[in-house]
Amino acid sequence: MIEKNIVGQSVPKVDAFGKVTGQTRYAADLDIAGALHLKVLRSKVAHGLVKKIDTSRALKIPGVTAVFTHADIPGSNSYGIIVKDQPVLTNKVRFKGDAIALVAAEEESIAVKALDAIAVEIEELPPLFDIQAAMAAGAPAIHDNGNVLTVTKIKRGNVEAALDQAAAVVSRRYTTQRVEHGYIETEAGIAYMENDMLIIKAGTQNPHYDRRDAARVLGLPINKVRVIQTATGGGFGGKLDISVQCFLGLAALKLGRPVKIVYDRQESFVATAKRHPFIVDYTSVAAADGRLLAVKARIFGDTGAYASYGPATLTRAAVHATGPYEVPNVDLEAFCVYTNNSFSGAMRGFGTPQIAFVFESQMDLLARELKMSPLEIRRRNVLRPGSITATGQELTSSVGIAKTLEAAWARALEVMPGLGGDCR
Amino acid sequence: MKKRGFGIGCMSYGIGNTGLPNPAGAFVDFLDDGTVIVLTGCADIGQGSSTILAQIAAETLGVAFEDVVVVAGDTGVTPDAGATSASRQTYISGNAVFEAARKARQEVIAGAAAVLGVPPEEINLKNGRVWHGEEPTSLSIKEVISKCRSEGILTLGHGWFNPATTRLDPATGQGIPYATYAFATQVAEVEVDTETGIVEVKRIVAAHDVGRAINPQNVEGQIESGCSMGIGYALLEEVVVKEGEIQNPAFSTYLMPTAMDVPEVYPIIVEELEPTGPYGAKGVGEPALVPTAAAITNAVADALGLRFYDLPLTPERVVAEIKKSREKKEDDGQ
Numbered sequence: 001m002i003e004k005n006i007v008g009q010s011v012p013k014v015d016a017f018g019k020v021t022g023q024t025r026y027a028a029d030l031d032i033a034g035a036l037h038l039k040v041l042r043s044k045v046a047h048g049l050v051k052k053i054d055t056s057r058a059l060k061i062p063g064v065t066a067v068f069t070h071a072d073i074p075g076s077n078s079y080g081i082i083v084k085d086q087p088v089l090t091n092k093v094r095f096k097g098d099a100i101a102l103v104a105a106e107e108e109s110i111a112v113k114a115l116d117a118i119a120v121e122i123e124e125l126p127p128l129f130d131i132q133a134a135m136a137a138g139a140p141a142i143h144d145n146g147n148v149l150t151v152t153k154i155k156r157g158n159v160e161a162a163l164d165q166a167a168a169v170v171s172r173r174y175t176t177q178r179v180e181h182g183y184i185e186t187e188a189g190i191a192y193m194e195n196d197m198l199i200i201k202a203g204t205q206n207p208h209y210d211r212r213d214a215a216r217v218l219g220l221p222i223n224k225v226r227v228i229q230t231a232t233g234g235g236f237g238g239k240l241d242i243s244v245q246c247f248l249g250l251a252a253l254k255l256g257r258p259v260k261i262v263y264d265r266q267e268s269f270v271a272t273a274k275r276h277p278f279i280v281d282y283t284s285v286a287a288a289d290g291r292l293l294a295v296k297a298r299i300f301g302d303t304g305a306y307a308s309y310g311p312a313t314l315t316r317a318a319v320h321a322t323g324p325y326e327v328p329n330v331d332l333e334a335f336c337v338y339t340n341n342s343f344s345g346a347m348r349g350f351g352t353p354q355i356a357f358v359f360e361s362q363m364d365l366l367a368r369e370l371k372m373s374p375l376e377i378r379r380r381n382v383l384r385p386g387s388i389t390a391t392g393q394e395l396t397s398s399v400g401i402a403k404t405l406e407a408a409w410a411r412a413l414e415v416m417p418g419l420g421g422d423c424r
Numbered sequence: 425m426k427k428r429g430f431g432i433g434c435m436s437y438g439i440g441n442t443g444l445p446n447p448a449g450a451f452v453d454f455l456d457d458g459t460v461i462v463l464t465g466c467a468d469i470g471q472g473s474s475t476i477l478a479q480i481a482a483e484t485l486g487v488a489f490e491d492v493v494v495v496a497g498d499t500g501v502t503p504d505a506g507a508t509s510a511s512r513q514t515y516i517s518g519n520a521v522f523e524a525a526r527k528a529r530q531e532v533i534a535g536a537a538a539v540l541g542v543p544p545e546e547i548n549l550k551n552g553r554v555w556h557g558e559e560p561t562s563l564s565i566k567e568v569i570s571k572c573r574s575e576g577i578l579t580l581g582h583g584w585f586n587p588a589t590t591r592l593d594p595a596t597g598q599g600i601p602y603a604t605y606a607f608a609t610q611v612a613e614v615e616v617d618t619e620t621g622i623v624e625v626k627r628i629v630a631a632h633d634v635g636r637a638i639n640p641q642n643v644e645g646q647i648e649s650g651c652s653m654g655i656g657y658a659l660l661e662e663v664v665v666k667e668g669e670i671q672n673p674a675f676s677t678y679l680m681p682t683a684m685d686v687p688e689v690y691p692i693i694v695e696e697l698e699p700t701g702p703y704g705a706k707g708v709g710e711p712a713l714v715p716t717a718a719a720i721t722n723a724v725a726d727a728l729g730l731r732f733y734d735l736p737l738t739p740e741r742v743v744a745e746i747k748k749s750r751e752k753k754e755d756d757g758q
Contacts, residue, residue, distance in 0.1 A: 154597030400633025
């Protein structure tokens with residue numbers, strides 16, 4: 001038997017030295033001779049049809065090389081990891097921040113000036129800023145197939161029958177907020193042609209997906225696009241989507257010159273995904289001994305203007321809605337809904353921090369109803385080997401929730417002097 | 425008045441994409457000086473995947489950690505490893521690298537077995553040397569690879585891994601969404617100032633079942649960072665939107681925790697080994713954050729005897745709730 005002597009060792013991270021000494025070069029640090037600077041014209045209107053884009057004044061500014069619009073996309077003008085619903089440059093704006101035009105100029109300051117010189121005529125449509133309005137019958141459709149993008153259903157057992165045996169029933173509505181990832185490095189990248197190969201270098205969590213959608217948008221075979229991930233200063237889910245990649249590819253391909261783009265913090269806030277705000281109606285049903293009998297939940301997530309990772313977020317929230325507990329009867333539905341807010345996508349946890357706030361609040365409320373400690377009600381319900389989950393999966397191995405509960409509680413008793421006794 | 429409270433947050437987290445195939449590939453090239461190149465599409469975004477994958481390759485090939493170079497996230501040379509998301513890379517890319525390394529290892533073992541004239545199953549690779557059973561031999565891995573090359577045999581490996589899941593039934597959601605789950609319990613202690621509404625997190629104990637901790641310090645780092653992000657989620661952070669327009673798109677107006685807001689975190693690593701994981705590993709990236717806001721809000725409810733149903737628990741919201749509850753008590757004649 002060989003001793004496992006590298007796995008399990010706290011060796012220093014391979015990237016640590018460069019980062020702590022400031023030697024690591026991120027995308028914005030990459031300079032490339034003769035590179036044009038790119039800037040994006042973004043919508044100030046939440047919902048509307050782009051009727052006319054006049055770039056003539058912008059093109060007359062010395063130093064402006066090109067202005068691109070939706071008419072210049074060589075391939076399919078749509079991308080998205082799950083649903084291809086987001087245009088690179090749009091002719092229908094769906095949120096305040098949607099990209100309408102892309103400027104390439106010799107200097108960054110000239111590109112900024114050119115943005116102001118582009119005249120855009122928009123026919124405004126009624127905007128939808130909350131989930132209820134977007135789900136209402138007759139609401140204007142933000143995308144062709146309506147505003148409810150996905151519904152995830154998880155059904156098992158009989159919740160109504162469980163109510164008959166209930167000693168405690170707790171029903172509450174919860175809401176959670178929209179959150180920004182706040183990674184230190186904003187989105188940035190460079191691109192250039194190497195013979196007929198398009199090279200895109202950018203900070204990303206998902207280089208192979210970036211390649212696929214850049215090729216799709218630019219009408220190139222996948223093997224003619226090379227995406228190279230630069231040292232990435234955090235992501236937390238926010239760098240799973242396309243941000244700068246297609247802009248870089250479009251300009252480099254069309255102009256045959258190297259290009260560079262760097263979002264400032266404001267653009268990073270406005271133009272990239274957020275954590276989904278949730279509205280959750282949740283009912284927990286328990287027997288007198290504290291055992292969970294049933295859970296019913298309706299989960300609504302505002303995915304904003306585009307799908308991004310919305311369907312995955314809502315599905316994961318539904319799958320995790322019963323928490324690390326065995327619940328024999330479930331009736332769970334999760335709705336991913338378009339609105340004209342800035343789009344929501346992946347953020348560390350994919351809907352589970354939202355739903356954990358809900359199911360753990362419910363556990364404490366049930367404990368109080370049943371005059372039981374929060375610790376004890378959890379002990380009685382945690383998943384164990386052999387438990388069946390809400391989706392009907394039998395857990396056979398590596399089910400450590402009970403161990404984490406006991407270990408955390410034991411340590412808490414040591415380091416939190418005020419804690420103790422079964423009343424907690 | 426300052427009031428103390430304690431709260432528990434528990435969670436499970438499915439590793440990888442939900443009910444969908446999400447494979448990762450990797451290549452391993454074992455070179456004739458005994459060093460190793462790992463090619464992986466897995467994007468290291470600071471969380472440490474390149475370090476973890478190097479440890480898995482080094483362990484499997486019996487070479488020093490320092491002798492492994494990981495080339496990651498370049499579609500021109502690395503195979504697709506899927507996204508760095510869903511806490512999936514240690515488990516999924518870890519397995520792909522393990523498999524690729526295992527194949528390269530087999531070539532070296534076959535070469536060594538021929539030199540030593542012993543069955544391959546009695547041979548191990550460790551610390552850059554060929555071992556026969558429990559004993560090191562005089563043969564180095566470097567020598568074996570050179571010999572393989574001289575005979576036209578390359579010591580390469582390709583591996584890929586896709587977790588065993590099934591699609592969820594669209595009507596009932598029944599199925600196997602994930603091959604394995606991480607688990608965690610966090611306990612938070614808070615102090616709430618009932619006049620200002622400010623919630624101060626005093627301590628967090630965070631116990632995480634990650635399977636095998638390939639790099640325990642890195643796991644602890646993830647846990648501590650998750651807790652700080654969870655404090656922001658529970659108490660501070662909110663993108664304020666008015667008529668579809670973000671009102672606070674700057675760090676001067678969008679408040680995130682600083683070092684002043686993050687207390688001592690006590691990480692505890694629980695290793696319930698996953699039989700299908702590389703060396704038993706699962707993952708920790710997202711689980712670190714998932715139960716934190718839950719534990720904090722339960723602690724605030726414990727401190728005040730008041731429960732909050734809307735995040736975040738800003739001072740304004742806390743003060744308003746305290747006031748509402750006092751007024752209600754007065755109305756009830758208490």
